[in-house]
Amino acid sequence: MDFIYAWSSKLDSLSPLLDWSGIPLDLASLAALAAGLGWASGLRLYALVFVLGALGRFGGVHLPGDLAVLTxxxxxxxxxxxxxxxxxxxxxxxxxxxxxxxxxxxxxxxxAALAAAVMGDMGGAAQVAAALAGGTLAAGTHFAKAGARMAINASPEPVTNVSASLGEDALFAGGLWMLLHQPLWFLGALAAFLLLALAVIVLMWRFIGRLFRPRTRSGAT
Known part of the structure; x- marks a missing residue:
């Protein structure tokens, strides 16, 4: 079954992925979708599940693999x-x-579960690989989000927190739109996001380490 055109039943502007080094076109497209769902799960899980389910039930979009359960x-x-x-x-x-x-x-x-569900028709090995990738991407996104928001929440005023939350809403909406319409551009943006997320996680880890590091007494020999 051609998953590229199944996805574009209502999203006619979907750009197909290129054929990367002999990888079948449909498998490459599914891999990009699985990666995108892993990323989005770490940011706005419930919004992702609801949007996909609504597209499948009311938008005429054929969800690949085992994602039909979301409808x-x-x-x-x-x-x-x-x-x-x-x-x-x-x-x-x-x-x-x-x-x-x-x-x-x-x-x-x-x-991990959503990424594996994308590969529902591709065999057990593809599902396990997708689950590992999806879970890792969800973890990276979640910890970067949680770490950044923890730092922001230290501020007593609510404006910064609300602005950050609305920014995450916009990031999720824009990322999901790009995943469905311009998957190649999405993969490039995802790579940049992961580098930024890694930097945030490292900075937060160092900050937490300094908080719990035992302090030496001044004048101690």
Missing amino acids: HPLVLGLSGLMLSVEFFADKLPWLDSLWDAVHTFIRIPAG
């Missing part, structure tokens, strides 16, 4: 509810960090 009314309803809750929780400094801490155990396995 079930129960999944749509629950993801829509959690999307609404997260939209407001993410903008409250006292709740945002707690929300991110809890979702460390949700976003990462969900990113």
Whole structure:
């Protein structure tokens, strides 16, 4: 089955991926989609599940692999509810960090599961590889987001937190649009994002290390 044109049933401007070094065109496209879903899961998991489910159920888009389960009314309803809750929780400094801490155990396995679901028709090896990649991308995105927001939440004023949250909403929407319409451009942007996320994680790790480093007494020999 040609997954490229299945995805473009309602998204006619979808740009197909190039044939990379003999990799089948449909497999390359699915790999890019799996990577994108892993990234998006670490940023806005519930919005991702709801948008994909709505596209499949109401937009006439054929979701590849095992993603069709997202069109079930129960999944749509629950993801829509959690999307609404997260939209407001993410903008409250006292709740945002707690929300991110809890979702460390949700976003990462969900990113792995969604990436594996993309490869539902490609065999077990492809599913395992996609799960590993999707979980890793979800983890990187989640920890970069959580670390940056933890630093922002240290500020007592709420404006910075709300602005950061709205910026993440815009980043998710723009990234998902690019994934569906310009997948090659998305992969380039994803590489740049991962470099930035790595820098944020390293900086936060060093900051936490300094906080817990034992202080030497002044004048001690």
